[in-house]
Amino acid sequence: MQKDSGDPDVALVRKAAASGDWDTLRGLLEARPESEDRTELVQAAGDMDGVENWIDEVVEAEPEAALPRLVAGFRHISWGWEARTALQASHVSREQFKVFHARLRIAEQHLYEVAEREPSWTSPWLGLQRTGRGLEVGQATARRRFEAAVRRDRFHLGAHQQHLQQVCDKWGGSHEEMHAFARESALGAPGGTLLGQLVAMAHIEQWLSLDRGADASYMRQSAVVSSLWEAADHSFRHPDFVRSGGWLQVLNTFAMALSLAGDHGGARECFDATEGRVTETPWQYLNGSDPAAAYREQRSAAAQR
Structure with missing residues (x-):
């Protein structure tokens, strides 16, 4: 039995992200169209522990590039939810919420910058749906973020899954x-x-x-x-x-x-x-x-x- 998503590149992305191998990770991401396929890979990279230790250096070295900021944004989302944990809100401490919200705000900054640099990309808007829920931006703003995602990819599964949660x-x-x-x-x-x-x-x-x-x-x-x-x-x-x-x-x-x-x-x-x-x-x-x-x-x- 395998535990996977059906995409063989997910394992390669995780390995590159975990080891800080940006050249390999960038190659894997750039080989995919900006759609559902790439979104899954970006999320896989963002879920890896330790990415926060090296991705900022890549962002600084490539200030005009969108892809490093996208990975940084998704890492800060996962890193934020790690701080919050999956417990009900009543069992999450004030300090945990403070760290959670701080990381999500950093993620939002990265993702908005990606959206400005690459206005046709769906993935930053998918990320902003996730940060918006954590930051409790409200249903009207959340709906606008969902609509921004599906204007770019009408039947994007991830965007619809995020709005279902919303x-x-x-x-x-x-x-x-x-x-x-x-x-x-x-x-x-x-x-x-x-x-x-x-x-x-x-x-x-x-x-x-x-x-x-x-x-x-x-x-x-x-x-x-x-x-x-x-x-x-x-x-x-x-x-x-x-x-x-x-x-x-x-x-x-x-x-x-x-x-x-x-x-x-x-x-x-x-x-x-x-x-x-x-x-x-x-x-x-x-x-x-x-x-x-x-x-x-x-x-x-x-x-x-």
């Missing part, structure tokens, strides 16, 4: 707004779209918000199962579905959602299509320390039904 109940939206956004985005996109994942994720988000017992009852409602299949038929089950970009996360998300919904036949179809390759999202919601273990458990349960 309109969740836990971030100031509502379940109704979240589901409406997910369905309209998924079904409004061409057949074979990756955006079908939003419908499955929206149901998982509502499941997460419910108490034990109520969560299972929610997922097993016929209306929930029907909406999952409606989205699946327009997404990974559509003949135009292509295994590129975030395709593997799409299948993993539907596998988890259909497992929780008790549709083991549908879940098996998704598990088989993943070929044993598990993405961290969404399985971290079942097992934060070992998402792959959650994947194995649910795959085994689906196989026995």
Whole structure:
């Protein structure tokens, strides 16, 4: 079993970022178009510990270049969330919030400078969606940042995923707004779209918000199962579905959602299509320390039904 995104360059990016090998990292990023593919690689670089120790020197050495600032921006986002931790706000200290917000403000400065230098790029606006949520810029500003991203790449999965989080109940939206956004985005996109994942994720988000017992009852409602299949038929089950970009996360998300919904036949179809390759999202919601273990458990349960 592999834990990956389906993109072989992710491992190369992580290795280069971890070792401070800017020449290799730049080559990998420049080889990708400014789209979903590059966004994933930039995020992978930003998630690596230690990038903050050397990326500022690259920014200073190449003051007019956008790419070093983009990596710096994404590193400060991940570094900021590391300081905040995944705990509920009531369990995060004032000092942690102070560090969190300081790092996100640095990220915003880098990302706005990237947007000015490269006005056609989507990735800085994706980053600004993430910083905006952490800095609580408000729904109106968050919506403008999302719209800026999709003006540049209409069906960008990452941008839509970020806005789905923004309109969740836990971030100031509502379940109704979240589901409406997910369905309209998924079904409004061409057949074979990756955006079908939003419908499955929206149901998982509502499941997460419910108490034990109520969560299972929610997922097993016929209306929930029907909406999952409606989205699946327009997404990974559509003949135009292509295994590129975030395709593997799409299948993993539907596998988890259909497992929780008790549709083991549908879940098996998704598990088989993943070929044993598990993405961290969404399985971290079942097992934060070992998402792959959650994947194995649910795959085994689906196989026995």
